[in-house]
Amino acid sequence: MHRLHVMQRWVFAQKQREQLQPLAVRQQQQRQRRRQQQQQQQARYGCGLENQAKTHAQTCSGVGSNLLGTTENFYNVPTSQATSEMQALQIVRLDSCQ
Numbered sequence: 001m002h003r004l005h006v007m008q009r010w011v012f013a014q015k016q017r018e019q020l021q022p023l024a025v026r027q028q029q030q031r032q033r034r035r036q037q038q039q040q041q042q043a044r045y046g047c048g049l050e051n052q053a054k055t056h057a058q059t060c061s062g063v064g065s066n067l068l069g070t071t072e073n074f075y076n077v078p079t080s081q082a083t084s085e086m087q088a089l090q091i092v093r094l095d096s097c098q
Contacts, residue, residue, distance in 0.1 A: 018026065075092045082088035 075088075077088040077091050082091055
């Protein structure tokens with residue numbers, strides 16, 4: 001048999017099994033599926049915090065900190081070398097490793 005035919009037979013058999021199950025069992029399974037879907041939706045990554053950090057970082061000055069004992073690294077990467085922030089980070093990382 002071809003795989004597709006076997007898969008179709010399996011799906012058909014699965015549907016028949018589901019129809020034979022008592023209504024209470026099917027409802028319980030549906031509730032479990034809904035709970036799992038809700039939990040998956042809650043676990044999705046929210047970009048809000050990352051966007052807030054990015055906008056705050058853009059408001060920071062390039063002067064540096066006045067706090068004693070604070071060291072900072074400032075890198076100016078031309079936009080001709082990096083078209084995105086990730087590329088700029090990779091360029092800085094490569095320069096600092098040499």
